[in-house]
Amino acid sequence: MRRRDLLIAGLGSCVAGCLSRESTSGPRNDSTGIEPDGNGPSDVDPDDDPAEDTASDAVDPSPFEDFEDLSPWTSDGGTLTADDATYYSGTQAARIDVRPRDRRGAIRRTFAEPVDLTGNGLSLALRATADIYPRIQLFDTDGNRLDLRAPVRAGVPFQSYPFGIDHDGGCDRSAVSELRILTYTGGGESLSLWCDHLARTPRPDTPVVLFQFDDGSVTDYTQAAPILESHGYPATTFVNPDAIGGRDALDLEQLAELQAGGWTVGSHAHSHDSLSSLEPAIQEARIREGKQWLIDHGFEAGAEYFAYPYSDYDATTLELVDEYHRLGFAAGWPATGRVPNRLLAPRRGDPDPAEARRLLDLTIRHDGVLTLLFHSMWDLADAEYHVDDFEAIVDYVHEKERKGDLEVCSVAEFESRLVAAESPAPYR
Numbered sequence: 001m002r003r004r005d006l007l008i009a010g011l012g013s014c015v016a017g018c019l020s021r022e023s024t025s026g027p028r029n030d031s032t033g034i035e036p037d038g039n040g041p042s043d044v045d046p047d048d049d050p051a052e053d054t055a056s057d058a059v060d061p062s063p064f065e066d067f068e069d070l071s072p073w074t075s076d077g078g079t080l081t082a083d084d085a086t087y088y089s090g091t092q093a094a095r096i097d098v099r100p101r102d103r104r105g106a107i108r109r110t111f112a113e114p115v116d117l118t119g120n121g122l123s124l125a126l127r128a129t130a131d132i133y134p135r136i137q138l139f140d141t142d143g144n145r146l147d148l149r150a151p152v153r154a155g156v157p158f159q160s161y162p163f164g165i166d167h168d169g170g171c172d173r174s175a176v177s178e179l180r181i182l183t184y185t186g187g188g189e190s191l192s193l194w195c196d197h198l199a200r201t202p203r204p205d206t207p208v209v210l211f212q213f214d215d216g217s218v219t220d221y222t223q224a225a226p227i228l229e230s231h232g233y234p235a236t237t238f239v240n241p242d243a244i245g246g247r248d249a250l251d252l253e254q255l256a257e258l259q260a261g262g263w264t265v266g267s268h269a270h271s272h273d274s275l276s277s278l279e280p281a282i283q284e285a286r287i288r289e290g291k292q293w294l295i296d297h298g299f300e301a302g303a304e305y306f307a308y309p310y311s312d313y314d315a316t317t318l319e320l321v322d323e324y325h326r327l328g329f330a331a332g333w334p335a336t337g338r339v340p341n342r343l344l345a346p347r348r349g350d351p352d353p354a355e356a357r358r359l360l361d362l363t364i365r366h367d368g369v370l371t372l373l374f375h376s377m378w379d380l381a382d383a384e385y386h387v388d389d390f391e392a393i394v395d396y397v398h399e400k401e402r403k404g405d406l407e408v409c410s411v412a413e414f415e416s417r418l419v420a421a422e423s424p425a426p427y428r
């Protein structure tokens with residue numbers, strides 16, 4: 001069975017009924033699902049980690065895993081077992097059960113010979129019973145650390161997640177001697193986490209940046225487009241057709257003009273709902289009608305692309321986006337390698353200039369991929385997001401782009417160059 005078929009089969013067995021999740025409330029902002037530091041108060045700073053001994057009894061020099069043999073791994077929080085009933089590839093996955101008394105779930109292994117990870121990102125297939133933001137930690141032979149992270153939604157079948165960079169502690173990726181996978185709970189919770197199929201993901205030769213906009217604000221046209229156009233940068237606007245032509249919203253003529261100027265017009269679902277809170281039939285209608293509206297109004301190219309409202313999804317949503325779209329975007333960490341799963345391309349929302357510089361510098365240092373997402377922006381003193389901040393970010397991108405440190409891509413270029421058609425083969 002091909003990986004893709006396996007994935008679909010897994011989704012089909014878990015549509016509707018087996019998921020329950022409170023609807024996401026709060027500001028109309030698709031980056032709110034994830035704070036830059038992840039889990040909030042329960043997410044203990046790993047610098048406090050008391051267990052730093054790295055005595056090695058490992059026998060396998062490779063850093064990557066199909067988790068068919070768990071003997072190199074030890075538990076460092078929670079209980080580690082092999083699960084041959086729930087897995088992504090091969091015959092089993094590593095299962096970590098975290099009890100209320102555990103502060104975290106964690107597994108670790110060392111390598112007899114340091115491993116060279118230069119030029120590679122990492123992806124990991126995960127499944128969890130709670131919404132978590134797990135880390136992969138790499139340690140070099142001097143103990144310097146690199147933290148990679150991805151958001152994982154409760155109850156969703158195994159997905160291969162692209163891990164972006166959360167903390168760069170100066171780890172020499174050419175000499176990685178220890179690998180950890182962990183998620184902090186702060187104690188008091190039970191959860192189960194399955195890990196499988198840790199794989200290298202190639203990085204682009206030149207770091208890549210994408211500009212995206214959600215919710216169809218008129219400021220895409222009046223504010224952002226002129227700034228991007230002055231540098232010839234493409235962008236994508238993900239719109240909710242039910243809001244087009246409304247107050248402070250883009251109208252059809254402006255959308256057509258944006259497209260003529262090199263923008264892509266994608267779907268943000270027909271209306272802006274937390275999709276996981278809707279019945280499957282309603283979800284299907286929102287996603288199908290959002291796409292159909294784009295096709296009916298001359299935006300066929302963008303109709304292939306989707307951005308999850310509030311970055312919210314469940315198993316049904318993923319199955320539907322797989323059916324109706326070629327690519328789906330949700331919140332995640334920056335500076336990934338090639339995206340291993342076309343349903344879950346990561347992006348970062350509404351950074352201020354300082355945060356954007358940090359994200360861009362990480363992306364440049366690690367030869368990564370970064371999608372920057374914005375919403376409305378106004379030239380007003382009390383604006384929630386000020387257009388001057390956006391302009392400062394674009395200027396910084398331009399400064400780096402002029403030096404050849406990065407390039408700005410359209411979503412179509414991104415798709416053709418940096419999204420795996422199939423999930424990556426496991427490392428053997």
Ligand SMILES: [Zn+2]
Binds near residue numbers: 028215268272310
């Ligand atoms: Zn939105």
